[in-house]
Amino acid sequence: MDMKEKILAIAQRLIQTRGVNGFSYADIAREVGVSKPSLHHHFPTKADLVARLMAHYTEQLETYLASVSEHQNTTIDKLKAYTALYRHTLDSERICLGGMLSAEALTLDAQILPLLRRFFDVQRQWLIKVLTEGTSRGELQLVGAIDQHACTLIAALQGALVVSRSAGSVEFFDHTVDGLLSHWY
Amino acid sequence: MDMKEKILAIAQRLIQTRGVNGFSYADIAREVGVSKPSLHHHFPTKADLVARLMAHYTEQLETYLASVSEHQNTTIDKLKAYTALYRHTLDSERICLGGMLSAEALTLDAQILPLLRRFFDVQRQWLIKVLTEGTSRGELQLVGAIDQHACTLIAALQGALVVSRSAGSVEFFDHTVDGLLSHWY
DNA sequence: GTCTATAACGAGATAGAC
DNA sequence: GTCTATCTCGTTATAGAC
Numbered sequence: 001m002d003m004k005e006k007i008l009a010i011a012q013r014l015i016q017t018r019g020v021n022g023f024s025y026a027d028i029a030r031e032v033g034v035s036k037p038s039l040h041h042h043f044p045t046k047a048d049l050v051a052r053l054m055a056h057y058t059e060q061l062e063t064y065l066a067s068v069s070e071h072q073n074t075t076i077d078k079l080k081a082y083t084a085l086y087r088h089t090l091d092s093e094r095i096c097l098g099g100m101l102s103a104e105a106l107t108l109d110a111q112i113l114p115l116l117r118r119f120f121d122v123q124r125q126w127l128i129k130v131l132t133e134g135t136s137r138g139e140l141q142l143v144g145a146i147d148q149h150a151c152t153l154i155a156a157l158q159g160a161l162v163v164s165r166s167a168g169s170v171e172f173f174d175h176t177v178d179g180l181l182s183h184w185y
Numbered sequence: 186m187d188m189k190e191k192i193l194a195i196a197q198r199l200i201q202t203r204g205v206n207g208f209s210y211a212d213i214a215r216e217v218g219v220s221k222p223s224l225h226h227h228f229p230t231k232a233d234l235v236a237r238l239m240a241h242y243t244e245q246l247e248t249y250l251a252s253v254s255e256h257q258n259t260t261i262d263k264l265k266a267y268t269a270l271y272r273h274t275l276d277s278e279r280i281c282l283g284g285m286l287s288a289e290a291l292t293l294d295a296q297i298l299p300l301l302r303r304f305f306d307v308q309r310q311w312l313i314k315v316l317t318e319g320t321s322r323g324e325l326q327l328v329g330a331i332d333q334h335a336c337t338l339i340a341a342l343q344g345a346l347v348v349s350r351s352a353g354s355v356e357f358f359d360h361t362v363d364g365l366l367s368h369w370y
Numbered sequence: 371g372t373c374t375a376t377a378a379c380g381a382g383a384t385a386g387a388c
Numbered sequence: 389g390t391c392t393a394t395c396t397c398g399t400t401a402t403a404g405a406c
């Protein structure tokens with residue numbers, strides 16, 4: 001792993017645990033073991049670094065969702081693989097990068113906003129596709145519009161990550177997911 | 186409204202829009218029209234101010250939920266009144282104070298954590314009571330454990346506030362709520 | 371209770387040598 | 389590509405006069 005990737009990995013962890021406004025270049029420098037100016041060489045401004053991270057985060061998400069579509073056959077397995085992604089974030093004692101940046105959105109560089117919009121839109125469109133397929137195959141019987149259920153899934157998983165951090169345990173997250181999926185199978 | 190309340194009101198709005206790490210005493214001073222040291226007279230440290238706000242926020246929530254229990258007769262009306270509280274937060278272009286502080290939790294004074302825990306516990310217990318009543322009255326037919334649905338409701342509303350800020354419109358929030366309640370009536 | 375002045379520190383960022 | 393040194397600004401907080 002070269003220096004650029006090392007910086008990105010540590011910065012991402014810091015943002016997902018402390019927020020953009022809760023860490024500094026000095027924190028990265030300490031962990032990576034280089035000086036602050038060296039960081040500026042790789043990422044001139046903090047806004048550059050954050051934008052780079054968010055764009056990459058969405059790309060990874062798209063890759064993951066494409067893989068799930070390919071390898072999971074049933075609708076329920078696809079949805080479980082989707083919730084597992086969030087559960088993995090919880091396991092690493094982080095919240096979602098997109099969720100954290102959304103909370104801080106009004107303090108961030110304007111270039112971040114379209115990236116966030118895209119991040120959530122990718123999930124929404126993927127879920128609509130999965131839920132539509134599941135319905136037409138008879139695997140699901142949904143009440144109401146499919147897009148509404150897509151929104152509910154995204155919102156509940158995002159919220160569950162944040163609340164679990166304060167509610168004190170992963171139990172809150174797991175209950176949330178069980179409550180979400182209990183209607184469908 | 187005396188000075189202390191003025192400070193609290195403006196600080197609360199700043200935190201709900203920008204986060205604890207996204208505003209400073211200078212921001213409050215500018216809006217209230219006093220000097221920074223005057224703020225420190227009323228709230229010696231930023232941690233004091235944040236703790237005072239969070240405690241008061243939870244008290245207001247409890248008052249509101251007690252009022253809903255008293256004045257709304259059907260389970261569905263109670264749940265609608267609960268979601269309306271979050272919708273009102275969205276209308277004021279804020280996210281939940283508890284949600285914002287939870288996202289930033291690892292950067293905050295330790296005294297905040299029990300306050301956050303309590304904030305979410307109040308909602309969870311209230312929802313469990315409402316959903317249990319609704320089930321025993323035959324107004325709801327819930328699949329799975331009641332506590333799971335309480336967690337799902339809290340998480341989805343919290344997440345919907347944050348995502349709506351980035352998804353670009355209140356539409357995401359409304360779809361989330363419709364998806365949530367569509368199972369139950 | 372409010373102010374001016376200032377301390378003490380950390381932030382993001384730059385200059386320029388190696 | 390990394391460093392030391394430094395700049396400039398904003399932060400929380402305090403001292404002490406009015």
